[in-house]
Amino acid sequence: MADSPIPVSSDKSGTSSPAPAVTRAAAVLDALAASATGRLTLSDLSREVGIPKSSTSNLLLALEEARLVNRQGAEFTLGRKLVELGAAYLGRMDEVQEFYRYCEQASVLSRETVRIAMLDGTNVIYLARYEGHPAVRLTSNIGDKMPVSLCAVGKALIARLNVHDIEEMFPDDAELPVLTPKSLRTGGELKAQLREIREQGFAFEDEESTTGVVCLAVAVPTRGAHGPSLGLSVTALKATYTPEQGSQIVKELQELAHSLGNPMG
Amino acid sequence: MADSPIPVSSDKSGTSSPAPAVTRAAAVLDALAASATGRLTLSDLSREVGIPKSSTSNLLLALEEARLVNRQGAEFTLGRKLVELGAAYLGRMDEVQEFYRYCEQASVLSRETVRIAMLDGTNVIYLARYEGHPAVRLTSNIGDKMPVSLCAVGKALIARLNVHDIEEMFPDDAELPVLTPKSLRTGGELKAQLREIREQGFAFEDEESTTGVVCLAVAVPTRGAHGPSLGLSVTALKATYTPEQGSQIVKELQELAHSLGNPMG
DNA sequence: GGATAACGTTCAGTTGACTGAACACCAGCG
DNA sequence: CGCTGGTGTTCAGTCAACTGAACGTTATCC
Structure with missing residues (x-):
């Protein structure tokens, strides 16, 4: 009922998410999961996901605080919190x-x-x-x-x-x-x-x-x-x-x- | 070094995260993982995490789009993407x-x-x-x-x-x-x-x-x-x-x- | 060494996200 | 029936997050 029958143009840059920061943070996690080695630098991620470095940096800071990513020097990896959350999903x-x-x-x-x-x-x-x-x-x-x-x-x-x-x-x-x-x-x-x-x-x-x-x-x-x-x-x-x-x-x-x-x- | 020994006053409004939306989204996931049944409504989450309902709704919309949470009617659960991400962490x-x-x-x-x-x-x-x-x-x-x-x-x-x-x-x-x-x-x-x-x-x-x-x-x-x-x-x-x-x-x-x-x- | 390239970080301006009250809705109850 | 307590949703104003070009720093190369 609340569905807008209008074909929302998800092309270009307008993904029009109600909380873009979250959507992009999820994209960062995906990029890390999809990468061959699981280790990417800020610049890598910025290029991969297609958002400015400064924004990526902010996202990573927040993700790191939440333990969703780990930083090891200049490289980022997925964080241990993901094991907990994944296990919570399966445990339920x-x-x-x-x-x-x-x-x-x-x-x-x-x-x-x-x-x-x-x-x-x-x-x-x-x-x-x-x-x-x-x-x-x-x-x-x-x-x-x-x-x-x-x-x-x-x-x-x-x-x-x-x-x-x-x-x-x-x-x-x-x-x-x-x-x-x-x-x-x-x-x-x-x-x-x-x-x-x-x-x-x-x-x-x-x-x-x-x-x-x-x-x-x-x-x-x-x-x-x-x-x-x-x-x-x-x-x-x-x-x-x-x-x-x-x-x-x-x-x-x-x-x-x-x-x-x-x-x- | 990144550990903040400071007891971050999470009171009031000053959490001072560079990307609050991400931090709060993570708190939502935590709340879902910590809950007894793993099923919470929007109002539950709003109360639990301590953010307005409208904001919580937006966060959940974005999280759902990223498959990080599932909505079943009025109830939210952790999403299957978490299994993938957790597994990616362990696989690495x-x-x-x-x-x-x-x-x-x-x-x-x-x-x-x-x-x-x-x-x-x-x-x-x-x-x-x-x-x-x-x-x-x-x-x-x-x-x-x-x-x-x-x-x-x-x-x-x-x-x-x-x-x-x-x-x-x-x-x-x-x-x-x-x-x-x-x-x-x-x-x-x-x-x-x-x-x-x-x-x-x-x-x-x-x-x-x-x-x-x-x-x-x-x-x-x-x-x-x-x-x-x-x-x-x-x-x-x-x-x-x-x-x-x-x-x-x-x-x-x-x-x-x-x-x-x-x-x- | 000096030059180049790439990295991550900083900062002020502007755009866009967050809020809170009002809304529409459903169920239970006297 | 109309009320109460609960749900999730909408919307315009305001405040804060995002940007992009600048910086300082570290590696790479001839």
């Missing part, structure tokens, strides 16, 4: 706690590498990881982002969206990011798979993000109206993977998904 | 990666519950946890904070500070937070233990934070000049703990600490 998610509890007690999953992830635009963010067999550690850290088209859990989450949104995100000729020879290449290919996924109720990834690795995933029924879109996945080595194992895993993943989607049920 | 810490690698290969530690933590004022923040025996899961989540006086790793880290700073933080008659009957009560008691810790080179905690649980910890030599102050700890059940086991653990912890403090060495 009952789903993560329940995820751990379930995995530990499950008969099949307790011996696998299981992850819970969240949809964020055209990426998924990994929220937590359960390691059933400490021997094989496939590096993927909590908080990592991954394009949806490259992982089973991404496809499982996208498959639930309504067709119009999917079409908007992935036109038939859209070029998708590629990590291995088996990665999907176009929006058309992706959408064909999404149909399969909707039919069979789970998603499969066959060496599309990492050669030698396969992945199974399901979506968690969304709890409440505005909750995040969560998915679960199991990663396994292709060399040792068997379809029988796969169907057992899918069965337990769906059980866990159901339990996460219907708490106390 | 070589120490955390090396910590995992070492624990997996270690002969004693690989079967224990090991943590790496960081000193932050008079608290420690847990950065990562290695679980050697999945059976016993003592709940302590990444990002949690704990007063230094209540855990071995906190005492190990504090013990390294110079005497003047310690005296300032913990006067003899300072009252310390208490969690169990064995928790240290006063600054004097704490400082007596710190002397022991400096002599023997590691810290011990005997059911001071959790009854039935003991803890061993060492400090990591600070890499470079401005790096964070890191510590390592092993948690064990008092019922099964033996001094022999303890000395083996301390030996490996010190090895790991040395390796973390002297990379490529």
Whole structure:
């Protein structure tokens, strides 16, 4: 109702935020997170984010006071407060706690590498990881982002969206990011798979993000109206993977998904 | 040097930050992280942080745009971007990666519950946890904070500070937070233990934070000049703990600490 | 060495963000 | 029904934050 139907011109310089300083401070944090080394100087940041040095300096002073950035000599890095805040976010998610509890007690999953992830635009963010067999550690850290088209859990989450949104995100000729020879290449290919996924109720990834690795995933029924879109996945080595194992895993993943989607049920 | 020893009078209006909007936005995030449920309304936040509703509304709009907070109807929660940023912080810490690698290969530690933590004022923040025996899961989540006086790793880290700073933080008659009957009560008691810790080179905690649980910890030599102050700890059940086991653990912890403090060495 | 470049910091002028009171809205209650 | 206590939103005036060109300082180079 309060939405202005006017297409706010967000081009040029007029982002028209109600608190530009905050928006720009967030951009500074993003720039630090996105940078290769995580260490940037004031001038770097000023150039990267596109705001004057003097303003950047003021922002950094405030951010430093809040422990959101650290300064080490002339270089700035992300601050420790972010660990606290990120942890507070995850700690509030009952789903993560329940995820751990379930995995530990499950008969099949307790011996696998299981992850819970969240949809964020055209990426998924990994929220937590359960390691059933400490021997094989496939590096993927909590908080990592991954394009949806490259992982089973991404496809499982996208498959639930309504067709119009999917079409908007992935036109038939859209070029998708590629990590291995088996990665999907176009929006058309992706959408064909999404149909399969909707039919069979789970998603499969066959060496599309990492050669030698396969992945199974399901979506968690969304709890409440505005909750995040969560998915679960199991990663396994292709060399040792068997379809029988796969169907057992899918069965337990769906059980866990159901339990996460219907708490106390 | 940037530490202001001056008790900044946050009263009235003169916080004198170079970018007040950022400072206040950070306070909003803190309030959300500190709240019991993690869900606060605009009015709650306005009252909590002590700024007018209209200003709070503007801040929240900007924070929401940056994904730093989520709005669910009338309630606000921390945003998913914080998970990304927190993870980016941890991902940049070589120490955390090396910590995992070492624990997996270690002969004693690989079967224990090991943590790496960081000193932050008079608290420690847990950065990562290695679980050697999945059976016993003592709940302590990444990002949690704990007063230094209540855990071995906190005492190990504090013990390294110079005497003047310690005296300032913990006067003899300072009252310390208490969690169990064995928790240290006063600054004097704490400082007596710190002397022991400096002599023997590691810290011990005997059911001071959790009854039935003991803890061993060492400090990591600070890499470079401005790096964070890191510590390592092993948690064990008092019922099964033996001094022999303890000395083996301390030996490996010190090895790991040395390796973390002297990379490529 | 001297010159150049890049860094972070300073400062006064001006633009734009913050305020506080009034508004519109909903739920509970006598 | 009309009131009360609560919510979040709007708006114009004022005060303060942002700017950009200047500075002082430190590294890099021939």
